[in-house]
Amino acid sequence: MEEGFEHGGRLICRNFGSLPFVVFAAWDLYDHHRMVSQNKPIMRRLLNDYFDELEEQVLTDSQNGIFQTLETVRQTIAERYEEGQ
Helix, strand or coil: CHHHHHHHHHHHHHHHCCHHHHHHHHHHHHHHHHHHHHHHHHHHHHHHHHHHHHHHHHHHCCCCCHHHHHHHHHHHHHHHHHHHC
16 A cells, blocks of 8 residues: 555656645645634634633632732731731
């Protein structure tokens, strides 16, 4: 079977030269640019949605959000300040 592939590859190269390679490279370049142009806006939208959701969770989550952490720090400082007086 491999001999058939070798023979076929030599036959293609002998008759067509580098044309198949050039055609494949051109198609691959076109396909890459098409995929990027289609997927870039989708990825940008998904990342923006993700970061918006992450920001919302970080700011407002009652257990793990930044406001809860800041409130805990404030209470700790207030308690220690009252103990010192």
